[in-house]
Amino acid sequence: MAVALAAVTLPSVVEELLSEMAAAVREGARIPDEHLLSLKFIFGSSAIQALDLVDRQSITLISSPSGRQVYQVLGSSGKTYICLTSCHYCSCPAFAFSVLRKSDSLLCKHLLAVYLSQVMSTCRQLSVSDNQLTEILLMEKKQEA
Template sequence: MRATLPVVVEELLSEIASTCRDLAKVPDELLLALKFLFGPSAVQALDLVDRHSVTRISSPSGRIVYQVLGSSGKVYTCFASCHYCSCPAFTFSVLRKSDSLLCKHLLATYLSLAMGVCQDLSVSNKQLAGILLAQEDPEG
């Protein structure tokens, strides 16, 4: 079962996806809506999208995770199916304080998917397990 975002966020992402298919850009009114909902994280997430920092990693098992190269150069793992990111900001602002819906990495993941600019990488099941365990794969 897939966890859902608040309806307003789901609708905004859907509208961004639809507009990007038609116009190949995000109109100002949708950018303002993003800024209204997510504050400064929206601008930071859009910067990550512009830098093509989001990679969808899939394996033969059908599992999919996302890795986002953060602005600090550190890579964070995101799970879109349950709205989770491994970054400290997610733990603090989303989980502990509940003052944000998403961190910039997770928002960048959703925006990259909506805008069709997510990088794709296929790996073996063993390599994906290594990524999830944050271990370096001895074969790679």
């Protein structure tokens, strides 16, 4: 399974690392330790937290008949966040503060977990109607307010 990162403007080293991890998974191997160490080097403690979210199968790809797709991540606090890989966005406060405002992180743990779940093919999938997807997005917006 190819990782769809073309629309995302991640540094090339991150894209290469995720591609190598995906290749290892496709070949039936476990992800090499050096890749996991690189992940930790680039993302710090967020890498471990993201891997924990993947292990707990906290990521769901929600798609609708119109072709719209969003990822819903159940965070460690029990709150759900919406992640959009097409524009490199997460609705969590850490993304707004650390990624957008301070620019001291490339990704929050939720968005990193989405990319890792794509690499590992562990993302749960849910098909909903266009109206249901709109309601999910509106509920997320109400939670932010």
